[in-house]
Each structure stands twice: as structure tokens, then as C-alpha cells.
Amino acid sequence: MNGVIVVNKPQEFTSFDVVAVMRRLCGQRKIGHTGTLDPMAEGVLPLLLGTATRAQDILPDSDKEYIAGFSLGMTTDTLDIWGEERSRSSRRVTRDELLALIPEFTGGISQLPPMYSAVKKNGVRLYDLARQGAVVEREPRNVTITELELLSYDEESRSGRLRVLCSKGTYIRSLIDDIGARLGAGGVMTSLVRTKACGFTLEDARTLGEIRCLSEEGEKSENTRALLRSVESLFTDYDRLSVSDKQAVRFRNGNPLDLAKTELRSGAREGQLLRVCSRSGEFIALGRVEGGSVKVFKMFWQKES
Numbered sequence: 321m322n323g324v325i326v327v328n329k330p331q332e333f334t335s336f337d338v339v340a341v342m343r344r345l346c347g348q349r350k351i352g353h354t355g356t357l358d359p360m361a362e363g364v365l366p367l368l369l370g371t372a373t374r375a376q377d378i379l380p381d382s383d384k385e386y387i388a389g390f391s392l393g394m395t396t397d398t399l400d401i402w403g404e405e406r407s408r409s410s411r412r413v414t415r416d417e418l419l420a421l422i423p424e425f426t427g428g429i430s431q432l433p434p435m436y437s438a439v440k441k442n443g444v445r446l447y448d449l450a451r452q453g454a455v456v457e458r459e460p461r462n463v464t465i466t467e468l469e470l471l472s473y474d475e476e477s478r479s480g481r482l483r484v485l486c487s488k489g490t491y492i493r494s495l496i497d498d499i500g501a502r503l504g505a506g507g508v509m510t511s512l513v514r515t516k517a518c519g520f521t522l523e524d525a526r527t528l529g530e531i532r533c534l535s536e537e538g539e540k541s542e543n544t545r546a547l548l549r550s551v552e553s554l555f556t557d558y559d560r561l562s563v564s565d566k567q568a569v570r571f572r573n574g575n576p577l578d579l580a581k582t583e584l585r586s587g588a589r590e591g592q593l594l595r596v597c598s599r600s601g602e603f604i605a606l607g608r609v610e611g612g613s614v615k616v617f618k619m620f621w622q623k624e625s
């Protein structure tokens with residue numbers, strides 16, 4: 321099977337746990353994921369099957385959306401509610417204070433990756449160092465918070481929910497920790513649901529339980545095939561180039577196409593990536609415009625065995 325299955329990852333599962341379960345349910349070994357989610361996080365986790373795994377390192381940098389629960393008045397070593405407590409504060413924080421601060425965390429901001437993260441330092445994962453009790457120097461990273469919305473906040477319990485639309489590599493735990501620090505109260509993440517990734521939403525996702533039921537109804541490959549989304553669906557941000565049958569054969573063989581002889585002609589930019597498809601709609605490859613030609617950037621067509 322070649323394509324994408326969007327899973328609603330449950331709590332206490334790592335992304336690799338989900339891949340392992342899906343390998344059994346689909347009866348297919350070649351499965352990858354599009355980006356890790358913390359074990360305690362839930363939500364959208366697109367899985368790549370077969371030839372779709374070739375897209376793993378070239379996926380468009382589309383924004384991700386999260387709904388995060390938070391609590392003010394404490395800090396932990398992991399920046400979330402599941403970590404070891406580091407400090408407590410009795411400072412009261414009003415809703416108006418939060419609303420006034422939120423714009424300062426919207427747009428381009430700098431974040432320090434948390435010690436409990438998969439970022440590497442000298443070839444070692446930070447979370448492995450953190451489990452040994454080490455705290456090492458980390459380089460700040462620039463990320464973009466496109467939208468930050470306070471969905472709810474209870475002043476008595478100092479807890480609430482945020483909606484965050486952000487760039488790849490943003491740590492929501494760090495965002496909440498930074499907000500808590502600015503308020504002088506401290507803050508931890510209490511829950512996290514990813515509601516959008518790679519252009520897919522929670523409405524597109526199926527739970528492992530739903531997928532398991534489908535796989536038990538009959539042939540694994542046939543039932544799970546109904547959940548498959550096309551490999552092309554990963555690249556809808558790119559323009560589509562439909563080519564003739566002869567051009568399709570040429571491109572499948574790795575040969576460049578003369579841009580002037582395609583439907584785009586002069587309407588393409590140097591370096592632009594395109595979804596190259598046959599007249600019948602078959603997705604062949606990603607092509608890149610180079611010097612008046614469309615060259616193969618990443619091939620997804622696979623000859624049937």
C-alpha cells in the first residue's frame with residue numbers, strides 16, 4: 321500500500337508505538353511518521369506507507385495547530401504537569417493580564433528547547449542527558465507563532481486552554497513556561513492535542529481502535545486501504561502540472577521535460593516545485609523548474625510488480 325493514513329494518536333503512546341501498531345494492523349513493514357508527538361500528547365499523526373515514506377524529509381513546512389491546557393503557579397523539570405515540581409507561586413493572574421501578554425508571543429519568537437526533548441547535543445538526545453540529571457547549554461531557536469488565542473481561563477484555579485497555530489519545531493511546553501515566567505507565576509502544560517498537521521485535521525484522523533476494528537473485519541490490506549489518502553495529498557501547497565502520455569513516460573524514466581512544451585510554459589518560477597501528474601491523474605513525482613526544464617526532484621511513481 322502506498323499513501324497516507326491519518327491517526328488520532330492516543331495518550332501514553334509514542335509516535336513509534338503507533339507505527340508499530342499500524343505495521344501489525346496493516347500487515348505492512350514500510351511505515352513512517354511525519355513528526356513526533358510527546359507520549360502524553362494526543363491528536364493528528366499522519367503516517368506514510370510504502371512510497372509515501374520518500375516524502376519524509378521533504379514535506380512542506382506547513383503550520384501545525386494545537387489546543388493546549390495550562391496551569392499557572394508552578395514549574396516542573398519537564399515544563400508539563402507530569403514532571404518533577406521545581407517551584408510554587410501564589411501570585412494571582414487575571415484574564416486581562418493574560419490577554420495583554422499574548423500579543424508579545426505572537427509572530428517570530430525565540431525559544432530555548434526544553435531539556436526533556438529529542439534535540440541532540442553533541443550527538444546525544446537532550447532527554448537522555450536530562451534523565452541523568454544533567455542540564456546543558458542549548459542554542460535558542462527562532463520559531464513563528466502565527467496565531468495564539470486564549471480559549472478559556474479560570475482565575476480561581478489559574479488554569480485554561482490556548483489555541484496555537486505555529487511553525488514546525490515549536491515547543492508548546494516552552495511557550496507556556498515562558499508565558500508563566502513573564503507573569504511571575506510560572507506555568508506548566510497540562511494537556512496537548514494536535515489538531516492540524518501536514519494539512520490534515522482531527523476530522524481526517526481515525527483512532528487506533530477504529531482502525532483495529534476495520535482490520536479485524538476481513539483482509540487487513542483491503543479494509544485499511546479504504547483509509548488511505550494519496551501521496552499527492554501531502555503536497556497540495558504546490559501547483560499541479562498535468563503532462564501528456566509521452567511526457568509521463570519520459571518523466572517516469574527520469575528525463576527532464578521542456579517547460580515550453582507543458583501547460584505552464586512561461587508561468588513557472590525558477591526553483592518552483594510542482595506536482596507532476598499524468599492526464600489520467602496519476603501522481604508521478606515532484607518536479608523542480610530549472611533553466612527552462614522540469615526536472616525530477618523526488619520520484620513517487622512505482623512500477624507495478
